[in-house]
Amino acid sequence: MTSDGWTWDPTLYAGSAAYYVTGRVPYPPGLASVLARALPTDGTGRLLDVGCGPGSLTLLLAPLFDSVVGVDADAEMLAVAAGQASDLGVRNVTWRHLRAESLPADLPTPTVVTFAQSFHWTDRPRVAAAVRSMLADGGALVHVHATTHEGDPTSVRMPHPQPPRAEIGALIRRYLGERRRAGRSVRPETYAPRQEETIYRAAGFHGPERHELPERTVTRSAEEVRASVYSLSNAAPHLFGDRFDEFDADLRALVDEETYSERLPVITIDVWR
Known part of the structure; x- marks a missing residue:
């Protein structure tokens, strides 16, 4: 069970891995x-x-390190990650199928x-304490706060139409119900991201040292927008x-433009020591 009362199960992202690489915007090189x-x-x-x-972040950061380990609870995600690494010629990464709670x-x-x-899917106090215990002296924990599947609505003039995100959300609710699904159950409404600073400090971390990357406008195909949903x-x-x-037929009827524009929000990077 996670720290906010939700019980993890292996169906959380079942079938999503094949869509993830196409549907999520890559992290910027910056x-x-x-x-x-x-x-x-x-x-x-x-x-x-x-x-x-x-491996979206793993492979971006791999050149900065001698060796890298990516861990995930979803075997399908790891299979896609290994394929991405092979395609990119990245050879210093190994992949391990395990939950964060096993650290x-x-x-x-x-x-x-x-x-x-990823942190919000875990038993956060337990995982933060485990990471603190295993870090090398002088090491750091980095928490990247980012949204990569969709942009924020904006009144700023864009090169192309914005995806109909509100209508997509309504369509999902029409098929799956009003409460947000998460695997076999629903995600509790009590989740509070701002609790994370308290959790990190309780585990013995100091900080954060905060960095930000600015908003950015991205161009997306209809296929990418549909994949972002799945x-x-x-x-x-x-x-x-x-x-x-x-x-899927209803989704395709909604997402019927060839090209879309989205404004992705600021990425916040917190470094804890």
């Missing part, structure tokens, strides 16, 4: 540049990326530990059961 300046890394350290998914497991001592869109835990393909084809 993120790696910020961390290269902020972290204790000279190309010889070890990185542990917790909840790595398909430190038998993993080597990391210089840096990263969380990106990359979400609350719209994972298996949730629709035998109505998936029906939902």
